[in-house]
Structures are given as C-alpha cells and as structure tokens.
Amino acid sequence: MPQVNTVAVKPGRRAIGFLIEPNSSPLLHCGLEVLPGNIIVNGFDVTHQRSDANFHYGTMSLPLDDLDAAAEEIIGREFPKTPHKRIIRPGSALMLRLLTLHKSVGQLAHDSPDVLELPEVLRAFENELIHIMVRCLAEGAAVKPTVSSRRHDTIVARFEEFLEANPDRPLYLTEICAAIGVAERTLRASCEEHLGMGPIRYLTLRRMHLVRRALLRSDPSKANVTQIVTDHGFWELGRFSIAYRALFGESPSETLRRPAEQPEVCLDRPSSLAATELTARVN
Structure with a gap:
C-alpha cells in the first residue's frame, strides 16, 4: 500500500x-x-x-x-x-x-x-x-x-522536536508556528515535501491517535467517549466517529470496551498511513 x-x-x-x-x-x-x-x-x-x-x-x-x-x-x-x-x-x-x-x-x-x-x-x-x-x-x-530542501529538513526537524516535547496534548498550527519560528506557509510547504500532507491534516491524524490512546487507557465503567473526544478538540462527533472507524477499523466506543489484556497501542503521531486514504480518513 x-x-x-x-x-x-x-x-x-x-x-x-x-x-x-x-x-x-x-x-x-x-x-x-x-x-x-x-x-x-x-x-x-x-x-x-x-x-x-x-x-x-x-x-x-x-x-x-x-x-x-x-x-x-x-x-x-x-x-x-x-x-x-x-x-x-x-x-x-x-x-x-x-x-x-x-x-x-x-x-x-x-x-x-x-x-x-x-x-x-x-x-x-x-x-x-x-x-x-x-x-x-x-x-x-x-x-x-537543494538549498530549499535542506531548509525544509531543518523546519520539519523543529516541527518533530516540538511534537516530541508535547506528546500528551493536542497541538494546533498557530502555536506550533510561533514556537518553531516559521510562517504557516513555509511549514505547510515543508510538511507537504516530507509528509505528503499539510500540517493541519497531520495534526488532525495525530490527535486521532491521542484519542485512541486515551480510550485504550480508560476504564470503560468510568470513562465517557464524548468527553475524551472533545478534550482532544473534536466537536463534530458524527464526522469524527466516521473518520475514526475509517482509520482504526472500529468505533471509539468499541475501542473503549476493549479487554484490558489486549496490547496497548501508543502512538502520539501518525507513523504509517495509506496515502490514497488520507483525505477520506480526516474529512
């Protein structure tokens, strides 16, 4: 794939x-x-x-x-x-x-x-x-x-470092651009070159992985799917549920109900994604 x-x-x-x-x-x-x-x-x-x-x-x-x-x-x-x-x-x-x-x-x-x-x-x-x-x-x-490619390398490295320094919370484009000192347009071009997608799409996918990790770590008798999803910045719950199922093959509630003995998936950012399905997964 x-x-x-x-x-x-x-x-x-x-x-x-x-x-x-x-x-x-x-x-x-x-x-x-x-x-x-x-x-x-x-x-x-x-x-x-x-x-x-x-x-x-x-x-x-x-x-x-x-x-x-x-x-x-x-x-x-x-x-x-x-x-x-x-x-x-x-x-x-x-x-x-x-x-x-x-x-x-x-x-x-x-x-x-x-x-x-x-x-x-x-x-x-x-x-x-x-x-x-x-x-x-x-x-x-x-x-x-090229000189442009080397500059993009540096920008994406700073982008990754900021993600590594903030592994457990949702991140948004404006704060990232301010933190790493680049314009949104430049970060977008760098991410398109390296990741094949813009930073907004990448961060959306990252937040979906954070939701999944939170669901897997939560007690289903106490946790609330809606609360976990909205805590990570997703407000349109219907659209989120469709995108979540397309990405992970199950609904958020099914993830929450998973038996505790199943291996935990710990991803703080997307690491392997089918390029042809990226749009369907985040829209």
Whole structure:
C-alpha cells in the first residue's frame, strides 16, 4: 500500500537503504526522489519516507566503528563526515552485486535459517556484504539536495522536536508556528515535501491517535467517549466517529470496551498511513 513512514536509526550505527526490485515504485526520502540503483545513507535524526504501491525496500546497518575499520581496510581511509539524508548512486555493476547478495542472504534466512547459525557461513556473508557496501558508498556519486530542501529538513526537524516535547496534548498550527519560528506557509510547504500532507491534516491524524490512546487507557465503567473526544478538540462527533472507524477499523466506543489484556497501542503521531486514504480518513 502507499505509505508515509517516520524512521529513526539507532545511535551508533550507520544504516543504508535501497530499492530491491527494478520495477519498484519510487521512494521520496525527505522530499528527495530515490530511484532503483540509489542508496540512502541515514543519519541519526528522524526522517520521513513516502512510497506508492508496489514498493520493495531493503536495508543494512553496521556499527560506526566497524564501518570505519572496514573502510580503512578496503579503501585506505575512513568515510568523510557527510550530511544526513545523503543519497548515493553507485556504479551499476556494484549495485547489482549488492542487490544479488542481499537477496540471496534474505532468501537463505527465510528458507534455511539454521545455515546462518554456522559461524563460517555467517562470517563469509557478512564480510562480502560489508565489502560491497563500503565500495558502493566510497565509489558512488552523491545526489545533492537543494538549498530549499535542506531548509525544509531543518523546519520539519523543529516541527518533530516540538511534537516530541508535547506528546500528551493536542497541538494546533498557530502555536506550533510561533514556537518553531516559521510562517504557516513555509511549514505547510515543508510538511507537504516530507509528509505528503499539510500540517493541519497531520495534526488532525495525530490527535486521532491521542484519542485512541486515551480510550485504550480508560476504564470503560468510568470513562465517557464524548468527553475524551472533545478534550482532544473534536466537536463534530458524527464526522469524527466516521473518520475514526475509517482509520482504526472500529468505533471509539468499541475501542473503549476493549479487554484490558489486549496490547496497548501508543502512538502520539501518525507513523504509517495509506496515502490514497488520507483525505477520506480526516474529512
């Protein structure tokens, strides 16, 4: 399905990602188009990725110290400290080797996982994958973002930081623009580029997730759906109920009545949304 994803990389590791099928639909990484044959080098901050249907994606990661040591051995130097969200395009032959080996290891892990428990087999695959990864990153050409794209990166990062600092309450556009020091028009353009939607729609979806979390945490014998919904800024209860069911597959009252032993869903902002259904879900 088409999706909008928020992605974070574990500190201390370098993670790369790439499309694994030549007919895969394109990926937008922080507003930059990623095509088959490109590699994303992820930083440690939060990034946003948008994809259409028929999307096939693979990833690899390595501790930074191990990657630097491997680079010293293979290319005779450490990698330069590059900006986050970098996109690399290696030569076609190297990229084909990476994709072929990555697919082989994945298939082996699926069909015969016990083989990968053999230390010599595991070491051989790891060494080959690391060698190809280092060469792809060292020899590939960087796809440079525009000045506008870098500015939008900064604005969306501040937007995300403000959301993180206020995880448990509804937020509205005017206070966010004032807090992060940008005009509404600029924030809208940045969010459209990164998230595929404007900030108002994004905040509406976020508030719906907050409602769901509140319903799941409440005692159904004491809680009132109307009170919880209006506390989060939704006043047209009929329209809200329709949008809630479209997003979560059940009514607010059904969520409230869920047995306590069921796993709790804790999302303070939308993290994976079908792009083709966004309008239906919030209107």
